[in-house]
Amino acid sequence: MNKGEIKILHVENKICAVLPSKYFSYILAEPKNFIDFISYLRQDYPQYKLRCVLDKELEEKIKSRLHPQRVFVGFKGVER
Numbered sequence: 001m002n003k004g005e006i007k008i009l010h011v012e013n014k015i016c017a018v019l020p021s022k023y024f025s026y027i028l029a030e031p032k033n034f035i036d037f038i039s040y041l042r043q044d045y046p047q048y049k050l051r052c053v054l055d056k057e058l059e060e061k062i063k064s065r066l067h068p069q070r071v072f073v074g075f076k077g078v079e080r
Helices: 031-044 058-068
Strands: 005-011 016-017 025-029 047-050
Touching: 005 031, 005 058, 016 031, 016 058, 025 031, 031 047
Parallel strands: 005 047
Antiparallel strands: 005 016, 016 025
16 A cells, blocks of 8 residues: 555445554444545545545455454353
8 A cells, every 4th residue: 555545445334444554454434424534534634645446355354354253162061
C-alpha cells in the first residue's frame, strides 16, 4: 500500500477504510453514513489521499477479522 493513501472498500454490508500503518488497522462504517465517514477521514487524516478500491485479497482479510472462526472443543466429561 502506498504510504500516503487510505484505501476505502465495501466489505459485506459495511464501508471500510484501511489505514496505512505498521500494523493492519481499519475503520468500519455503515453505508448510510458514507458522506460523514469520508468527512471524518479527511478531517482526521488530512495528510493521506482517499482512494476507493476493489481488492479481493484485502476484502477477504477484513472479512476474516469480522467473523473470526471459533473452534469448539467438546468435553465429554470424566467417567467415574
